[in-house]
Amino acid sequence: MSDSTIQVEAGRPRVPLIDGIEKVTGTAQYTADLDHADALVGRIFRSPVSHGEIVRLDVSKARALDGVLAVVTGEDCPHTYGVLPVAMNEYPLARDKVRYRGEPVAAVAAEDAETAQRALDLIEFEVRELPAYYTAEAARAGDAVLIHDDKPGNFERRVHHVFGDVAQGLAAADLVRETTIDCAEVNHGQIEPHAALAQFDPFTGRLTMRSVSQVTYYLHLMLARCLEMEESRIRIIKPFVGGGFGARVEVLNFEIVTALLARAVQGKVMMELTREETFLTHRARPQTTVRIKLGMTKDGRMTACEAEVVQRGGAYAGYGIVTILYAGALVHGLYDIPAIQYDGYRVYANLPPCGAMRGHGSVDMRHTFEVLVDRMARELKLDPFAVRRKNLLKAPTCTANGLTINSYGLAECLDRVERASGWRERIGRLPPGKGLGMACSHYVSGAAKPIHWTGEPHATVNVKVDFDGGVTALTGAADIGQGSSTIVAIAVADTLGVPLERVRVIAADSAITPKDNGAYSSRITYMVGNAAIDAAKNLKERLVAAAARKLEALPEDVACEGDMFRVGHGEQSALTFDEVVREALVNEGTITVKGTFTCPPDMQGGKHKGGAVGSTMGFSYAAQVIEVSVDEDTGMISVDKIWVALDCGRAINPLAVEGQIEGSVWMGLGQAMSEETRYLDGLPAHASMLEYRIATSAESPPIETHIVESIDPNGPFGAKEASEGALASAPPALVNAIANALGIDLDELPVTPDRVVEAMVERRRRDRLEDLRKAAS
Amino acid sequence: MAMQPLVLDKQLVRLKLNGRWREDAVADNQLLIDYLRDVARLTGTKAGCDGGECGACTVLVDSDPVLSCLTLAVRCADRSVETIEGLATHGRVSALQREFHEKLGTQCGYCTPGMIMAAEALLRRNPDPSEGEIRTALSGNLCRCTGYVKIIDSVQAAAGAVR
Numbered sequence: 001m002s003d004s005t006i007q008v009e010a011g012r013p014r015v016p017l018i019d020g021i022e023k024v025t026g027t028a029q030y031t032a033d034l035d036h037a038d039a040l041v042g043r044i045f046r047s048p049v050s051h052g053e054i055v056r057l058d059v060s061k062a063r064a065l066d067g068v069l070a071v072v073t074g075e076d077c078p079h080t081y082g083v084l085p086v087a088m089n090e091y092p093l094a095r096d097k098v099r100y101r102g103e104p105v106a107a108v109a110a111e112d113a114e115t116a117q118r119a120l121d122l123i124e125f126e127v128r129e130l131p132a133y134y135t136a137e138a139a140r141a142g143d144a145v146l147i148h149d150d151k152p153g154n155f156e157r158r159v160h161h162v163f164g165d166v167a168q169g170l171a172a173a174d175l176v177r178e179t180t181i182d183c184a185e186v187n188h189g190q191i192e193p194h195a196a197l198a199q200f201d202p203f204t205g206r207l208t209m210r211s212v213s214q215v216t217y218y219l220h221l222m223l224a225r226c227l228e229m230e231e232s233r234i235r236i237i238k239p240f241v242g243g244g245f246g247a248r249v250e251v252l253n254f255e256i257v258t259a260l261l262a263r264a265v266q267g268k269v270m271m272e273l274t275r276e277e278t279f280l281t282h283r284a285r286p287q288t289t290v291r292i293k294l295g296m297t298k299d300g301r302m303t304a305c306e307a308e309v310v311q312r313g314g315a316y317a318g319y320g321i322v323t324i325l326y327a328g329a330l331v332h333g334l335y336d337i338p339a340i341q342y343d344g345y346r347v348y349a350n351l352p353p354c355g356a357m358r359g360h361g362s363v364d365m366r367h368t369f370e371v372l373v374d375r376m377a378r379e380l381k382l383d384p385f386a387v388r389r390k391n392l393l394k395a396p397t398c399t400a401n402g403l404t405i406n407s408y409g410l411a412e413c414l415d416r417v418e419r420a421s422g423w424r425e426r427i428g429r430l431p432p433g434k435g436l437g438m439a440c441s442h443y444v445s446g447a448a449k450p451i452h453w454t455g456e457p458h459a460t461v462n463v464k465v466d467f468d469g470g471v472t473a474l475t476g477a478a479d480i481g482q483g484s485s486t487i488v489a490i491a492v493a494d495t496l497g498v499p500l501e502r503v504r505v506i507a508a509d510s511a512i513t514p515k516d517n518g519a520y521s522s523r524i525t526y527m528v529g530n531a532a533i534d535a536a537k538n539l540k541e542r543l544v545a546a547a548a549r550k551l552e553a554l555p556e557d558v559a560c561e562g563d564m565f566r567v568g569h570g571e572q573s574a575l576t577f578d579e580v581v582r583e584a585l586v587n588e589g590t591i592t593v594k595g596t597f598t599c600p601p602d603m604q605g606g607k608h609k610g611g612a613v614g615s616t617m618g619f620s621y622a623a624q625v626i627e628v629s630v631d632e633d634t635g636m637i638s639v640d641k642i643w644v645a646l647d648c649g650r651a652i653n654p655l656a657v658e659g660q661i662e663g664s665v666w667m668g669l670g671q672a673m674s675e676e677t678r679y680l681d682g683l684p685a686h687a688s689m690l691e692y693r694i695a696t697s698a699e700s701p702p703i704e705t706h707i708v709e710s711i712d713p714n715g716p717f718g719a720k721e722a723s724e725g726a727l728a729s730a731p732p733a734l735v736n737a738i739a740n741a742l743g744i745d746l747d748e749l750p751v752t753p754d755r756v757v758e759a760m761v762e763r764r765r766r767d768r769l770e771d772l773r774k775a776a777s
Numbered sequence: 778m779a780m781q782p783l784v785l786d787k788q789l790v791r792l793k794l795n796g797r798w799r800e801d802a803v804a805d806n807q808l809l810i811d812y813l814r815d816v817a818r819l820t821g822t823k824a825g826c827d828g829g830e831c832g833a834c835t836v837l838v839d840s841d842p843v844l845s846c847l848t849l850a851v852r853c854a855d856r857s858v859e860t861i862e863g864l865a866t867h868g869r870v871s872a873l874q875r876e877f878h879e880k881l882g883t884q885c886g887y888c889t890p891g892m893i894m895a896a897e898a899l900l901r902r903n904p905d906p907s908e909g910e911i912r913t914a915l916s917g918n919l920c921r922c923t924g925y926v927k928i929i930d931s932v933q934a935a936a937g938a939v940r
Contacts, residue, residue, distance in 0.1 A: 016878050016879050016880075016881060017878075017881070017883070017884075019886075020877075020878040020879075020881075020883055020886075021870065021874075021878055022886070023877075023878075023883045023885075023886025023889050024861075024870060024873075024874040024875075024877045024878045024883055024886075024889055024893060025821070025861065025862070025864070025865050025870060025874060026819070026820070026821020026822070026860065026861035026862050026890045027821065027862075028886050029820065030823070030887060032820075032823075032824070033814075033820035188921075189921050190885070190887075190921055191823075191825045191831060191833055191885070191887045191888045191919060191920065191921050192823070192825065192885070192887040193824070193825065193826075240885075240886060241885065242823075242825075242885045242886065242887025242888075243884075243885040243887060243921050243922060244885075245921070274827050275825070275826040275827045275830070275831075276827060480885060481884040481885025481886060481887075481922055482884065482885075483884070655880075655881050656881065658881075658926075658927070659881045659884055659922070659923060659927055662923060662924040662926040662927065663884065663921075663922050663923055663924050665924065666923075666924025666925070666926075667921070667924070688826065688827060688830055689825070689826045689830035689831045689919060690830050694919055694921065696915075696916040696917070696918075696919065697911070697912045697913075697915040697916050697918070697920075697925040697928065697929065698912045698913055698916035699916075700912075700924055700925045700926075702926070703924055703926050
């Protein structure tokens with residue numbers, strides 16, 4: 001056995017995923033695996049230019065081609081869509097203007113893929129080109145043409161937030177330093193390409209949609225809006241989904257286009273995007289430039305912070321407003337900083353729209369902050385751990401921007417990785433070319449204020465029990481591989497005191513399961529988990545009452561565990577679960593109970609504009625240490641090992657928590673070392689798995705995971721999120737480790753070998769000049 | 778005017794699929810992955826990229842791991858093709874399948890069939906691989922969920938169980 005993962009918590013059992021067997025035997029059906037032998041093939045015609053006015057779009061030849069059953073264009077959908085009700089500025093198929101290369105313009109449904117492709121080739125498209133902008137700087141320039149007429153300066157959103165007296169804080173500091181770091185746009189890179197299967201039934205006027213979505217409820221809303229259909233006539237079913245990481249956390253153009261085609265042909269259409277198209281439809285982390293100025297006393301106390309974040313958001317709004325608000329909100333909540341000023345600029349550009357990606361909004365800001373702290377610690381000759389410890393928060397507390405912090409395990413995270421990595425014994429004593437770096441991060445366990453405010457609870461779960469003694473949990477929560485259905489099963493089984501095998505979970509089918517907002521902002525364990533516990537408690541109450549009736553005892557004397565209901569210890573006073581269910585059904589019939597969870601309004605963030613973003617009931621906290629070996633001459637970096645500790649409140653399933661931590665740290669490391677999307681005049685130069693460099697098993701380091709349990713007062717069994725919190729500390733821990741190894745400061749992500757070599761050359765030049773200067777004086 | 782579909786020659790191809798011989802008329806240009814998914818209806822083998830980049834479509838041909846998205850089906854005539862569906866027999870999952878399940882070597886599961894087939898090929902030729910050998914053998918198979926940590930654990934555990 002490898003020692004890459006150690007189980008540090010005894011306690012709860014390590015539970016494999018309840019749908020794991022389907023995945024390892026190949027029977028799990030993802031969207032492209034669904035039977036579609038009778039479906040037409042959908043394909044999308046995309047804009048060949050980055051920015052322009054549509055002069056002519058002629059699809060008549062495509063439409064006339066034998067085997068083509070429908071062609072749809074922007075004419076077929078006059079409605080915008082988007083994830084934020086305040087920023088729906090995108091059409092599923094372009095109307096009047098195209099704003100990025102690859103934007104969908106028309107789509108065909110044909111009998112087979114070859115015919116569909118030939119139909120695309122027959123589409124005639126003329127555009128009057130407009131100037132296109134590929135950087136935030138160019139798009140913000142005074143003379144730039146507007147990408148959206150109602151957005152002067154090409155700003156999607158500008159944010160200016162000040163909390164506390166920043167000038168006074170900086171004046172009180174012994175050291176004030178500023179750094180600017182440029183972080184490349186990166187992609188989710190989920191292994192399953194996008195796909196959707198839409199079926200329109202002309203006899204009932206109903207539409208059934210199966211898609212790779214993380215947000216089936218939003219998909220439901222947007223299909224109703226764009227197709228002008230009653231919501232009651234739409235059914236959304238989520239098959240197995242091959243990863244999300246935010247890629248499918250807003251409704252995507254191809255989903256609506258597939259539905260438009262299905263309605264146009266009055267039948268069934270399968271749309272499978274290529275990997276290149278999947279990259280185009282990306283909605284990932286934007287290119288971001290972060291400038292941070294920080295004040296520190298000579299003993300390491302942070303006195304004030306100024307942060308400026310510029311994000312190149314792409315051609316449409318998407319989640320952009322939330323992303324730029326997250327970057328500012330989450331400057332708060334990790335450390336105790338008396339004054340923080342934030343200026344955020346979300347800028348449009350003629351590139352595929354960005355969106356939410358794991359660690360949404362926080363990662364590039366956190367990277368810059370943690371790198372700057374490390375540099376200042378060096379200058380002040382302080383240990384980076386000591387600096388963090390000097391600035392810890394004390395839970396419960398509320399940050400200056402109104403974020404509620406109910407549990408806070410950062411101190412223990414620091415202790416754990418410091419000890420595990422041998423930091424104290426090893427730092428400063430490593431051989432040349434080797435280095436250790438550390439950093440911290442945090443993330444929300446679900447946005448406390450949902451995007452679509454309806455007044456409903458944040459989560460609802462139904463639990464059904466029937467004659468067969470089976471317990472069925474119904475949840476709208478989208479399992480995208482993170483194991484949310486397994487969490488629901490555990491929450492129900494543990495609350496009822498029955499084995500996991502008795503519980504079945506049916507998820508994300510709008511005709512059957514209660515509405516759920518979806519798999520984003522790490523909300524499911526916290527919110528849906530709590531709702532599942534609530535539902536199971538309600539069921540338990542009914543079952544206990546039935547058991548008490550049968551055993552002629554008081555309900556409070558009935559204990560249920562191990563699939564049995566008992567009064568005292570005698571065999572005569574015990575009933576099996578099935579016996580109790582049968583008793584409970586008498587005069588009642590099938591029992592379906594409901595559980596809900598609602599975040600109280602006082603935990604939904606500050607009262608300032610945008611103050612809800614960043615608010616959550618439970619922040620996860622993480623610290624990590626990365627050990628690197630760097631070759632001075634080639635700039636090749638290899639990560640020898642990562643030690644990471646995450647405070648997830650309580651590990652409901654330690655196995656799954658480890659899996660989430662490992663995956664998130666590794667994804668952060670990818671952003672730090674090799675991942676980067678590039679465009680040449682708006683043409684993606686990265687849109688394959690060869691060009692977009694995701695680390696293979698051969699380059700990936702061992703990751704030693706430590707789980708810290710702060711027991712959150714409101715979390716399900718005390719749990720918080722585990723999947724995002726550790727990501728943002730990976731890039732800065734890496735850059736800090738390289739600084740420790742070679743004495744170079746890297747101000748760009750990813751830190752490619754070229755950039756390392758460049759920085760080494762620069763350092764040698766500086767050292768040499770310094771030597772000459774000394775010799776001269 | 779309607780265009781004539783491109784008609785390609787078809788051959789009668791006989792191959793052993795998951796232990797059973799079968800015959801199908803196969804177009805010369807049909808890829809093995811399309812044959813498996815569309816003709817044999819074995820959808821466990823996945824497409825994750827536009828050709829040869831991600832490893833999700835890995836299957837075994839005469840026990841060698843191949844990318845079925847870069848292999849013509851006709852090239853598999855008279856050979857033994859194995860997919861993820863062939864590993865579980867008589868209601869029992871294989872050691873690799875069991876360990877990928879129990880050790881969480883699978884999260885979203887999309888890369889899993891290809892990953893398990895690549896690992897299966899490794900363990901057949903090297904029943905006791907080192908961690909480095911496992912990492913190298915699986916380096917053509919991308920996973921986006923696990924950071925490979927629990928995949929390596931799973932393969933090591935399966936090797937231990939088989940030994």
